[in-house]
Amino acid sequence: MITTAQSVAANAEEQREESFLSLIEEHKSMVYGLAWNSFQDAALAEEIAQDVFLELHKHLERLEGANHIKNWLRKVTVNRCIDHSRRRKLRPNLGLDDVPEPAAAAPDSDPLLEARLRRMVASLPEKLRTVVILRYQEDLSLEEIGAVLGLPAQTVKSRLQRSLEMLRAKLEPGALGRER
Amino acid sequence: MKRLFFSVLLCAAMAASASAQLKLNLDHLASKASESVDITLDASTLQLAGRFLSAEKSDDPKLKETVGKLKGIQVRTFQFSSLGAYSQSDLQPVREQLKSPGWMRILAAQEKDEGAEIYLRTEQGKPAGIAILAWEPKELAVVHLDGPVSLEDLAGLGGKFGIPNVPAAAGGKFAKK
Amino acid sequence: MNLEDQLRQALRRRRPPAGFEQRVLAAVRNQASQGQRPRESGWARWFPPRTWAAAMAALAVLFLIAGQVREHWRQRQAGLQAREQLIYALELTSSKLTYAQQKALQQRTIALNIREKP
Numbered sequence: 001m002i003t004t005a006q007s008v009a010a011n012a013e014e015q016r017e018e019s020f021l022s023l024i025e026e027h028k029s030m031v032y033g034l035a036w037n038s039f040q041d042a043a044l045a046e047e048i049a050q051d052v053f054l055e056l057h058k059h060l061e062r063l064e065g066a067n068h069i070k071n072w073l074r075k076v077t078v079n080r081c082i083d084h085s086r087r088r089k090l091r092p093n094l095g096l097d098d099v100p101e102p103a104a105a106a107p108d109s110d111p112l113l114e115a116r117l118r119r120m121v122a123s124l125p126e127k128l129r130t131v132v133i134l135r136y137q138e139d140l141s142l143e144e145i146g147a148v149l150g151l152p153a154q155t156v157k158s159r160l161q162r163s164l165e166m167l168r169a170k171l172e173p174g175a176l177g178r179e180r
Numbered sequence: 181m182k183r184l185f186f187s188v189l190l191c192a193a194m195a196a197s198a199s200a201q202l203k204l205n206l207d208h209l210a211s212k213a214s215e216s217v218d219i220t221l222d223a224s225t226l227q228l229a230g231r232f233l234s235a236e237k238s239d240d241p242k243l244k245e246t247v248g249k250l251k252g253i254q255v256r257t258f259q260f261s262s263l264g265a266y267s268q269s270d271l272q273p274v275r276e277q278l279k280s281p282g283w284m285r286i287l288a289a290q291e292k293d294e295g296a297e298i299y300l301r302t303e304q305g306k307p308a309g310i311a312i313l314a315w316e317p318k319e320l321a322v323v324h325l326d327g328p329v330s331l332e333d334l335a336g337l338g339g340k341f342g343i344p345n346v347p348a349a350a351g352g353k354f355a356k357k
Numbered sequence: 358m359n360l361e362d363q364l365r366q367a368l369r370r371r372r373p374p375a376g377f378e379q380r381v382l383a384a385v386r387n388q389a390s391q392g393q394r395p396r397e398s399g400w401a402r403w404f405p406p407r408t409w410a411a412a413m414a415a416l417a418v419l420f421l422i423a424g425q426v427r428e429h430w431r432q433r434q435a436g437l438q439a440r441e442q443l444i445y446a447l448e449l450t451s452s453k454l455t456y457a458q459q460k461a462l463q464q465r466t467i468a469l470n471i472r473e474k475p
Contacts, residue, residue, distance in 0.1 A: 017382065024378045032377070033370035046373055046380075053381045054388060103370035110363075117367035136364040168360060219446045221439065228432075229439035247443065255446045289460035291467075296457030314453045323450045334454055 020060065024053055027070065029103035030138065031077045036100055037133045038081040040122050045100075048080045074138065075148050078130060085126045120170050128163040131156055202277050202311065202324045206256050209320065212265045213258040221253045246333045252326035260318045271313060274322055278311055293317050300331075310334070 031052050035045035055076055056069070063069045099115065121132055134145045142153040142160070149156070210216045221229065230247050260266065278285070278299045287298040294316050301309035307330045312323040325334075358366075 020385070021378055021382065024381055028377055029370035029372050032373040033368075036371045037368050042374070045371075046377065049373055049377070050381055050384055054384055057385045057388075100371040100373070103372050109366055113363060114367040117363055121364070121368065132364065133368055136361065137368045137370060139365070164360060167364070171360065217445075217449065219442055219449075221443055221446060225439045226443065228436045229443040232433075232436040232440040233443075243447075247447075253443070253446045253450075255449050257449060287457055287461050289457065289464045291460065291463060294460065296453070296460045298454070298457050312450065312453045312457060314456050321449070321453050323446075323453055325450065331454070334451060 020057060023056065023060075023069065027073050028053075030070075031073055032100070033103065033137055034074070034077045034133060035081055037118065037121070037137055038085065038129065040099075040118060042100060044084065048077065048084065051080060052077050071148070074134075078134070078148055082126060082130065117167070120167055124163055124166065128159050128166070131159045132163045132167075135160055201252070201326070202254060202274065204254055204256050204322055204324070205273060206258070206270065206322065209258045209266055209270060212260060214261040215259040217255060217257040219253065219255040221250075223251050226250050226253070246329060249329045249333065250325060250327040252324075254322075254324040254326075256323075257321040258319065260320075263317055265318070266315075266320050268315075270320070271315070271322070274311075274313065282308065283311070298331075 028049065032045055032049040035048040036042065039045065052073060056063075056073060059072070063072055099111075121129060124132065130149065131145055134140050134148060140148070142156045145151070145156045145160075146153045151159075210218070226247060230244065233244050233247060258266065277283075282301045282303060283299050284302070285297055285299050287296065289296050296315070297313040299311040299313075300307065301311075307328050309327065310323075310325045310329065310331065312321070314321045314323075
């Protein structure tokens with residue numbers, strides 16, 4: 001026979017799980033995307049994403065509000081990616097076959113160009129790569145990127161500029177097919 | 181009739197064995213004495229001491245042999261600071277016991293208020309115990325050795341650990357052979 | 358399209374493979390069940406039962422040995438004490454025997470002297 005207290009507890013747990021599930025659905029593309037764009041490795045990206053959401057589950061009670069949760073997820077995901085890249089020294093997976101489905105369809109997309117850009121971004125140094133991904137995947141401002149990485153906005157700006165110069169240089173006419 | 185005979189024999193045997201233990205009730209003298217010695221070593225203690233006699237290489241084999249014969253030792257000595265602290269009546273209870281069957285006085289010597297007596301106990305013609313009473317004006321001693329130890333055995337201990345040799349000139353039973 | 362727009366398209370968010378949410382929930386439940394296992398106390402973590410048992414057994418053996426050693430030394434002390442008492446008793450016996458013999462000798466001498474007197 002189930003007591004009232006037990007049923008209340010069971011209900012509470014069920015609600016908690018539902019809330020958590022909705023959080024996963026809301027933020028899974030962001031978290032998975034950050035990981036995938038950093039390494040272009042689907043298995044690693046899912047591993048990192050799962051770790052991040054497990055951490056969220058542990059710290060959920062301490063997080064207040066949607067923005068707090070979002071920023072927290074972003075920061076934790078970036079840190080996990082940085083840890084992995086320093087530990088494993090990954091070579092990016094440059095193939096087109098394993099590209100996950102985009103979260104949103106893009107008009108006039110050029111898959112080949114996109115793949116090339118992704119390869120170029122993945123080959124950037126870790127400090128520059130992270131800035132580029134946060135800027136162009138999440139569309140964060142320099143200050144917001146600085147808040148995630150713990151850097152002054154000016155440092156973020158200079159790293160971003162350097163990254164774009166490197167990418168443009170690789171995309172120069174005549175440079176197609178010859179990636180440095 | 182036979183039953184009565186055996187009963188008497190049994191009683192005699194029991195009496196004989198009972199006389200092996202002397203009751204030396206002289207504790208009342210200890211309170212008067214300036215110094216006293218009270219040593220009682222039973223068979224188990226003698227056995228234990230005998231093991232350590234064997235362990236000590238300096239100990240004489242004769243000593244070990246003599247100790248091996250002993251079943252018990254009782255020694256009571258009293259030294260008094262004044263005259264008249266004790267009397268011969270204090271030794272009477274001991275003398276009464278030494279009148280039991282098996283005991284025989286083989287020496288009695290007295291001069292004024294000094295003297296000594298030696299008693300031997302035998303069982304079936306063989307030594308079974310020795311008792312010594314010795315007294316001086318300010319000193320009294322009673323010694324009882326239980327076991328098939330002879331006076332010759334004790335004489336053989338002379339010259340060891342400061343025990344004076346029994347002079348051969350005395351002749352007779354105490355002479356060291 | 359400029360480079361930045363191209364980058365935005367190339368680096369847009371990606372959906373994880375199907376069933377990702379269920380896999381996360383399963384991992385959360387697994388983590389929760391591990392957390393419910395009774396945690397060992399500090400002592401049990403450092404000294405698991407097997408180690409405790411072995412340590413207690415070793416202590417018991419040590420106590421036994423210590424007890425036997427103590428008993429050995431006690432017996433040795435008792436034996437040495439008994440030996441000393443025995444030797445002392447024999448010293449006293451021998452001295453009293455000598456005294457008795459000397460007394461007997463004195464008496465005999467006196468008797469002889471008396472007999473020899475004219």
